[in-house]
Amino acid sequence: GESVGLHLPTLSVQEGDNSIINCAYSNSASDYFIWYKQESGKGPQFIIDIRSNMDKRQGQRVTVLLNKTVKHLSLQIAATQPGDSAVYFCAEIRKTSYDKVIFGPGTSLSVIP
Amino acid sequence: DAGVIQSPRHEVTEMGQEVTLRCKPISGHNSLFWYRQTMMRGLELLIYFNNNVPIDDSGMPEDRFSAKMPNASFSTLKIQPSEPRDSAVYFCASRREGQRNYGYTFGSGTRLTVV
Numbered sequence: 001g002e003s004v005g006l007h008l009p010t011l012s013v014q015e016g017d018n019s020i021i022n023c024a025y026s027n028s029a030s031d032y033f034i035w036y037k038q039e040s041g042k043g044p045q046f047i048i049d050i051r052s053n054m055d056k057r058q059g060q061r062v063t064v065l066l067n068k069t070v071k072h073l074s075l076q077i078a079a080t081q082p083g084d085s086a087v088y089f090c091a092e093i094r095k096t097s098y099d100k101v102i103f104g105p106g107t108s109l110s111v112i113p
Numbered sequence: 114d115a116g117v118i119q120s121p122r123h124e125v126t127e128m129g130q131e132v133t134l135r136c137k138p139i140s141g142h143n144s145l146f147w148y149r150q151t152m153m154r155g156l157e158l159l160i161y162f163n164n165n166v167p168i169d170d171s172g173m174p175e176d177r178f179s180a181k182m183p184n185a186s187f188s189t190l191k192i193q194p195s196e197p198r199d200s201a202v203y204f205c206a207s208r209r210e211g212q213r214n215y216g217y218t219f220g221s222g223t224r225l226t227v228v
Contacts, residue, residue, distance in 0.1 A: 008152075034216045043204050043219030044156070089156070093215050099144065099168065101217060103156040
């Protein structure tokens with residue numbers, strides 16, 4: 001497989017605060033990025049995507065920022081709620097194959113009520 | 114829309130036994146993906162199909178693993194013989210060609226435990 005998953009970073013945030021989850025990628029052929037949310041006992045769920053020709057995209061309470069210079073991606077969640085507690089994965093699609101979604105290791109977000 | 118349906122949700126089997134995992138993709142989706150998730154290796158793509166044809170099986174661990182997609186609404190992942198190191202959560206996902214984004218829709222997974 002192409003995924004790496006040796007360690008799971010964790011982030012604890014107070015309810016109502018903003019959360020920022022970071023992700024680094026290394027492949028210059030990465031052309032498209034997706035953030036997924038995985039709740040306990042469920043499959044990953046699509047949150048938001050961004051193409052490499054963009055540097056910011058906003059959704060409902062979520063914003064994704066892409067910095068191609070340093071190969072960095074972040075997911076910002078505004079006014080974090082208990083229901084946001086989950087593991088968040090950044091995933092990439094490379095120009096070599098738009099069929100294959102390659103997942104990063106994930107970050108566990110815990111919201112403190 | 115019932116989503117991607119996987120069965121069983123949990124499977125416990127003894128080492129050496131054959132295991133068959135099942136997946137029904139979303140109607141109208143023409144690409145199907147099998148992933149394996151473990152703490153050590155995260156989410157790994159095992160194999161995917163386009164229009165029922167296997168396109169890339171480079172992620173299949175070894176010959177003990179096989180996958181089929183006999184029609185557009187059904188796929189199986191088989192492990193024979195199973196080993197304890199196969200214990201993981203196996204996800205199936207599907208996608209429709211031409212959909213707005215490249216993301217998949219995942220099923221709820223099958224948690225496999227080989228003892």
